[in-house]
Amino acid sequence: MTTQHQHLVYGHATAHDCLVFADAGTATEEAAEIQALADARTWGEARQVRMTHLWNPAGREYHDPKDGYADDMPFDITEVGAVADGNWPPMVTKRAFTVLPQDLQDRCGKRQVTVHDGDYLEIPVAGEGGLVAELRERGYEVTRDDALINQLGGFRLGSPAA
Incomplete structure (x- = not known):
């Protein structure tokens, strides 16, 4: 068993009703980008x-001003094709594949296949205590932040309740 020195943030992803783990070193910056958009x-601001x-996903290469997306036109993130289709932001439940050790992925999660978005790791909320304890034993710093995890996943993106 190798020892890691990585900081992970995790939380309950409401949309998938499971635990999600992400790299804490970039999660806050990524969430800020999502919120800024x-x-x-x-x-134009977008x-x-x-x-x-x-x-x-609001860039000129996707929404040309000549096609009705002029810089001064009102922007609603829920009308952006990639957002409406569920392709942006990227599915937060995929992150476990890159931040969790393979043995813990295999033991604590179940690979789920989606038709459009690819595979993701479903980690039951009930397994939180054991998984977090094992990560800490391996040298990971682990912090729970449900709001950040859901923001990374775009949950309620553009909703007044967000």
């Missing part, structure tokens, strides 16, 4: 949102 009031970790 959601907060844009015009297409196009100007700088993305470091994600791609901008």
Whole structure:
């Protein structure tokens, strides 16, 4: 068993009703990018949102101003094709494949297959205590933040309740 020195953030992903784990080093910045796009009031503002970790689904290459998406037109993130189709932000439940050790993925989660978005790891909420304890034993720093996890997943994106 190898010892890691990685900081993970995790939480209950409401949309999938399971636990999700993400790299804490980038999670807050990614969530800020998602929120910045959601907060844009015009297409011009949306196009100007700088993305470091994600791609901008409101960019000119996806929504040309000549096609009715002029910079001064009102922007509603829920009307962006990639958001409406569930392709942006990327499915948060996929992250476990890159941040959790393979043996824990195999033992604590179940690979689920989706037709459009690919596989994700379903980790039951009931297994939280044991999984978190084992990660900590292996040297991981683990912090729970349900709000951050759901923001990364785009839960209620553009909703007044978000």
